[in-house]
Amino acid sequence: MFQVRIHGRGGQGVVTAAEILSVAAFDEGRQAQAFPSFGSERTGAPVVSYCRIDDKEIRTREPVMAPDAVIIQDVTLINQVDLFSGLSPVGFILINTSRSFEELGLADLYSRFPREHLVTCPATEIALEHFQRPLPNAALLGAFAALTHEITLSAVQKAIRDHFAGVVGERNADAAAAAFAVIETPTEEFVRA
């Protein structure tokens, strides 16, 4: 089982991101379960959502406490929430920021997790570029696909288009592809991790 925990703030599509990820996994013939941390979904408040992906029935209903990957949609949570709690020693960290782990004061994570599993991605900037709204969730799922290979970019894009109708879906899918490319072919400009 591959378990993902997504941290962000209400209004950033944290719950939607987990749902879209689960649909993408489902479309690839896998079992998936997505659910929010319940109740605190108000604009600006810290929000957590979860997604489990497996090749057999997922029976557990507990929150994801030992994730294989953590996606941070809002970097201002770093000093507010224990973002990396329970993360697997070989886990992945994906942070939405144009800064590096060093610049965020997170350089110590390099000693705790495989270096190539830790990336930052300017997902908000990518979102603004593609559809002029600061909603990083779709782009981050593209980056997640590139980072973990747990899901394909095309499945993520299809799930995005299924969720957001019409041009909104297209532009979010484009943002996912752009973020995927950033992680696949890191440049000094985008990823300094």
Add this chain to the structure above:
Amino acid sequence: MLRQIEGSRAVAETVALCRPEVVCAYPISPQTHIIEAVGVMVKEGRLAPCEFINVESEFAAMSVAIGASATGARAYTATASQGLLYMMEAVYNAAGLGLPIVMTLANRAIGAPINIWNDHSDAMAVRDSGWIQLFAETNQEAADLHVQAFRLAEELSVPVMVCMDGFILTHAVEGVDLLDQATVDAFLPPYDPRQVLDVEHPVSIGAMVGPEAFLEVRYLAHLRQLDALHRIPVIAEEFAAATGRHSGGLVRTYRTEDAETIIVAMGSVLGTIKDAVDIRREAGERIGVVGITSFRPFPSVAVRQALAHAPQVVVVEKAFSIGHGGVLATDVAMALQGTDCVIREVVAGLGGRAITRESLVKLFYKATRGELGALLFLDLDVDVVDREIDRMKATRHSGPSAENVLRDLGEPRVGNLS
């Protein structure tokens, strides 16, 4: 068709396939997504003929459902927690009048203190109302149970409540195989009411009944529920024949054949319990699970058959009767009277406290070593409790416990109810 879909959406789609003619509801978390989705389907004409009636309260919601059902319409509503309490009088009336209303209960704790998260306190509060209460383990089962619920309700003229864990199921996105219209139509014939209000043929229903006959009327209601004990497995079997899926029924067993300890529970926690049981099985312990789907009527015979061979039964439940102990455990104990089974009660998951596999594995480890007491509160923070007890001892004006405990924990309060 198998779809990756939110539990609430799966229930709404399935309810629509059941062709309700009147839907009336007042929004309350965590039921809201179900009713929003049904409302949209009515508005778009996908669910027709059906009238969606906006009401000003849960009391009105159940009252409208009663009126609709009494005039021969298939009626559906949904609620949770305080909403259920607010419609309590009408809940009893629906059962007393023998009206086959189907209601989804998105199980949620009851305040005070305010808490929007999941437990089974709301279902337990109407345990004795005369409604049939079925508990869903997964979203697949939640969806399927609604089809069976309409069939059961209308066959027996008894209202049926489908209980699904709030948020844990209602807000979880997972694979659900949705039925098609032809399958549901074949399984669920049009509603043929046993009694109907008709201006052409006036009758009274809900008349006053005095001491001379009230007992008999109540006894007849009891007989109908006993009837349901026979019909529920039959309907589940017919559903399985029509769909290939085993949903519903009275009780379900998992790895119980040679079990010396059997865990009993209801609802979505059964999934996590099964995972924990598998872990203890790998360690060589003889442990199994019995999930109870039909809480009312309570399937005493089936429960006894499933449990009686085990020396120890551990009931894990998301509710308790304050000043007594487990509610489900009491029913299980009644079913097991005369046997040598030792019954342990475990209260867990109140107000949305996560029931973790880790806690369950530890619990089961202790259970198989005979180390459990009669009544245990899983993951109870004893330090926090002791501090409040000390405060109450120290001063008469110690203030409200809920606020004191929150202050001790130093956590931000959650004020959002959306």
